[in-house]
Amino acid sequence: MQDIKVVKTRPEPEKKIGKHIITVKVQHNFGVLARITGLFAGRGYNIESLTVGRTHEPNIARITIVVEGEERVVEQIIKQLRKLIETLKVRDITDLPHIERELALIKIHTENDRARDEIMRLVNIFRGKVVDVSQESYTVEITGDNDKIEAFIDLIRPFGIKEMARTGTLAMVRESAASKEGVLD
Amino acid sequence: MQMKKKRGADIVVDVLVSEGVDTVFGLPGGAIMEVYDALFDAPFRNVLTRHEQAACHMADGYARATGKVGVVIATSGPGATNLVTGLATAYMDSIPLVAITGQVPRHYIGTDAFQEADVIGITRPITKHNFLVTDIKDLPLILRQAFYIAKTGRPGPVLVDIPKDITQQVSEYRIPTDEEVKESLPGYNPHTEGNPVQIKKAAELIRKATKPVLYVGGGAVLSDAAEEVYKLAKLTNIPVTTTNMGKGAFPENDPLSLHMLGMHGTYYANMAVYNADLLIAIGARFDDRVTGKITEFAPEAKIIHIDIDPASISKTITVDVPIVGDVKTVLKKLIKELESKPVEWIAARESWLKQIQEWKEKHPLTYRKSDKIIKPQAVIEEIYNVTGGDAIISAGVGQHQMWAAMFYKYSYPRQFLNSGGLGTMGFGFPAAVGAKIGRPEKTVFAIEGDGSFIMNVQDLATAVQYRVPVKIAIINNGFLGMVRQWQQFFYDSRYASVCLSVQPDFVKLAESFGAVGLRATKPSEVREVLVKAMEINDRPVLIDFVVDREENVLPMVPAGKSYREMILTPKQKSEAETMYLVG
Ligand SMILES: Cc1ncc(C[n+]2csc(CCOP(=O)(O)OP(=O)(O)O)c2C)c(N)n1
Numbered sequence: 060m061q062d063i064k065v066v067k068t069r070p071e072p073e074k075k076i077g078k079h080i081i082t083v084k085v086q087h088n089f090g091v092l093a094r095i096t097g098l099f100a101g102r103g104y105n106i107e108s109l110t111v112g113r114t115h116e117p118n119i120a121r122i123t124i125v126v127e128g129e130e131r132v133v134e135q136i137i138k139q140l141r142k143l144i145e146t147l148k149v150r151d152i153t154d155l156p157h158i159e160r161e162l163a164l165i166k167i168h169t170e171n172d173r174a175r176d177e178i179m180r181l182v183n184i185f186r187g188k189v190v191d192v193s194q195e196s197y198t199v200e201i202t203g204d205n206d207k208i209e210a211f212i213d214l215i216r217p218f219g220i221k222e223m224a225r226t227g228t229l230a231m232v233r234e235s236a237a238s239k240e241g242v243l244d
Numbered sequence: 245m246q247m248k249k250k251r252g253a254d255i256v257v258d259v260l261v262s263e264g265v266d267t268v269f270g271l272p273g274g275a276i277m278e279v280y281d282a283l284f285d286a287p288f289r290n291v292l293t294r295h296e297q298a299a300c301h302m303a304d305g306y307a308r309a310t311g312k313v314g315v316v317i318a319t320s321g322p323g324a325t326n327l328v329t330g331l332a333t334a335y336m337d338s339i340p341l342v343a344i345t346g347q348v349p350r351h352y353i354g355t356d357a358f359q360e361a362d363v364i365g366i367t368r369p370i371t372k373h374n375f376l377v378t379d380i381k382d383l384p385l386i387l388r389q390a391f392y393i394a395k396t397g398r399p400g401p402v403l404v405d406i407p408k409d410i411t412q413q414v415s416e417y418r419i420p421t422d423e424e425v426k427e428s429l430p431g432y433n434p435h436t437e438g439n440p441v442q443i444k445k446a447a448e449l450i451r452k453a454t455k456p457v458l459y460v461g462g463g464a465v466l467s468d469a470a471e472e473v474y475k476l477a478k479l480t481n482i483p484v485t486t487t488n489m490g491k492g493a494f495p496e497n498d499p500l501s502l503h504m505l506g507m508h509g510t511y512y513a514n515m516a517v518y519n520a521d522l523l524i525a526i527g528a529r530f531d532d533r534v535t536g537k538i539t540e541f542a543p544e545a546k547i548i549h550i551d552i553d554p555a556s557i558s559k560t561i562t563v564d565v566p567i568v569g570d571v572k573t574v575l576k577k578l579i580k581e582l583e584s585k586p587v588e589w590i591a592a593r594e595s596w597l598k599q600i601q602e603w604k605e606k607h608p609l610t611y612r613k614s615d616k617i618i619k620p621q622a623v624i625e626e627i628y629n630v631t632g633g634d635a636i637i638s639a640g641v642g643q644h645q646m647w648a649a650m651f652y653k654y655s656y657p658r659q660f661l662n663s664g665g666l667g668t669m670g671f672g673f674p675a676a677v678g679a680k681i682g683r684p685e686k687t688v689f690a691i692e693g694d695g696s697f698i699m700n701v702q703d704l705a706t707a708v709q710y711r712v713p714v715k716i717a718i719i720n721n722g723f724l725g726m727v728r729q730w731q732q733f734f735y736d737s738r739y740a741s742v743c744l745s746v747q748p749d750f751v752k753l754a755e756s757f758g759a760v761g762l763r764a765t766k767p768s769e770v771r772e773v774l775v776k777a778m779e780i781n782d783r784p785v786l787i788d789f790v791v792d793r794e795e796n797v798l799p800m801v802p803a804g805k806s807y808r809e810m811i812l813t814p815k816q817k818s819e820a821e822t823m824y825l826v827g
């Protein structure tokens with residue numbers, strides 16, 4: 060067809076990629092977690108971390124999801140989460156003042172006394188705890204935001220990490236800021 | 245409140261009665277036998293189909309034609325997995341269904357028991373919601389929630405999986421009230437009203453627009469908003485294009501109608517959208533079959549988008565004025581707002597409508613006629629004539645579906661039924677049966693492909709058994725025609741696996757089921773057989789229309805391309821590569 064000579068295009072919104080922290084309050088029915096993870100898997104969205112746990116309210120659980128993605132995709136994820144029948148509240152708290160915490164258990168190889176000393180020093184600086192000791196290892200518990208844990212891992216990596224488990228990020232909006240901005244509805 | 249004591253299966257029937265169900269479709273098996281035992285005495289119709297997929301499509305066709313919730317029942321394992329395509333079909337087109345499936349007894353779940361399948365897991369992404377009943381105390385509430393979720397907000401299918409032991413268990417129960425159902429779903433609150441500020445903004449854009457187009461989708465049909473769409477179009481004098489799913493939301497014989505847009509849209513609809521300065525999307529979701537290349541869709545238009553589903557808004561295309569709400573409710577408010585400050589609508593549209601008229605005259609919807617060979621489009625036009633334009637049409641998927649969409653002119657909502665979203669071959673005929681059961685006063689035509697029809701042919705038995713006098717027009721081109729067309733256009737005419745070289749004799753096939761079979765092989769016979777078919781009203785009639793084998797559906801915007809690249813006129817096969825010219 061040659062009726063249209065001049066090509067016109069819609070202005071495309073620029074693609075912004077970033078990390079988002081999404082908190083979800085759900086009815087704690089069985090299968091609800093599968094619904095949420097299924098939503099990510101089926102659409103090819105990648106989850107960086109996902110944590111679930113009970114809350115003080117009966118039958119209500121809270122999920123914290125960390126995703127990295129394009130703005131439009133993240134927006135779609137949030138809308139899809141809201142669409143689920145069992146979700147009560149979904150918030151992207153990335154840009155709100157918030158607290159982020161993650162717990163990691165790391166079993167570190169202890170070559171010799173020097174290594175033991177050095178590891179202890181790092182654990183103290185990071186305000187971690189040694190929770191188990193054996194001939195060849197320390198098991199360390201450390202909490203903090205993602206950056207802090209990554210930094211710690213980088214520092215102890217040379218000693219040899221035998222095993223590691225992380226909870227994934229938990230997050231909560233800071234009360235003061237929340238009330239100030241009136242976002243706690 | 246007085247409590248009754250009943251078997252789980254009887255509770256199921258009681259809730260169905262309380263929901264006003266008049267027909268259920270399905271097929272029994274071990275895990276659902278108790279429910280079937282209860283259905284034996286149910287005060288509503290229970291249609292035994294020959295395949296669960298057909299049962300699901302029948303319930304779907306019933307729902308599309310009536311606006312009520314369709315109900316389908318199947319057994320565990322294979323019965324439930326046979327529902328999958330039907331559920332996905334309904335899910336994609338937002339059709340309210342409740343599917344009830346039997347499950348193995350609770351103590352067998354997770355043991356790979358006979359006919360056990362994780363139906364909740366399988367159907368999770370293709371239902372609006374699903375439930376596994378784990379306690380008989382929850383059964384009445386879950387069933388009521390299922391109906392409520394299916395029909396409110398953006399409608400969709402909901403599945404309830406009931407272990408056999410629960411259907412057998414006897415328990416005290418009471419049917420929860422509407423209030424209790426709502427309160428039990430605190431996370432489910434569809435926004436219906438529409439934001440008044442946004443509605444004002446939309447009205448302002450409409451007043452200022454010089455080249456506006458209404459782009460109306462299935463949401464307008466689902467929300468029963470045809471009247472409001474008509475009022476809005478007439479009030480503001482704005483031309484209307486509908487999607488495949490939106491057909492009937494605006495009468496196609498109205499001068500403001502641009503007919504369908506998109507891949508197989510009319511030249512004038514696509515030109516209008518391409519050149520529009522305002523696009524008012526109503527219950528439509530910017531599907532890729534509509535938009536083509538997204539960056540060139542309505543490239544200069546501001547966009548207003550009215551939709552009940554927030555997730556549909558700005559999903560593929562960023563819109564200027566999103567309005568989340570029920571289409572009917574929002575349109576009522578929008579019309580009121582526009583009426584409060586009217587402008588000279590007639591004068592404002594003069595040049596735009598004149599331009600559109602020129603496009604309509606330049607490339608009307610047409611085809612090469614023949615008096616030697618039956619043209620598929622001619623069959624559709626003749627069906628239109630003999631039914632006075634009043635029949636409900638249900639289509640399969642393929643070329644015949646597009647011709648049914650293009651050459652029958654639809655005038656009321658719920659008149660054209662087809663699998664728009666999933667594109668399910670095998671949908672048309674069973675959906676027609678469901679539609680005819682729901683709307684017995686209407687003539688119902690299944691316009692089917694020779695490939696599509698075969699996919700649920702077994703349910704001719706159901707239509708005969710229940711004396712459902714649907715008409716089935718098979719557009720028999722001996723090909724999986726739509727795939728053949730794509731191969732011709734885009735794969736150098738390499739016809740890989742599309743020739744249906746062995747076929748049943750459709751007339752004898754129909755007769756063997758106890759239906760009437762007719763055939764037309766010459767253009768002169770088309771009207772004759774249709775008139776004959778119209779006279780038969782006690783059983784299904786199948787007409788085998790032997791048509792031009794290599795007719796193509798045109799116009800066509802190749803997948804993912806801009807409207808600029810629309811193919812308008814048929815050319816020789818050898819020129820396939822040059823069929824479309826980049827503007
Ligand atoms: C269940 C299913 N399988 C495959 C397809 C892909 N497909 C789309 S159209 C088509 C051909 C349909 O043939 P027919 O029913 O004879 O219709 P025609 O195009 O010839 O009119 C096929 C195979 C589909 N849509 N659905």
Ligand SMILES: [Mg+2]
Nearest residue numbers: 693694723725
């Ligand atoms: Mg065919």
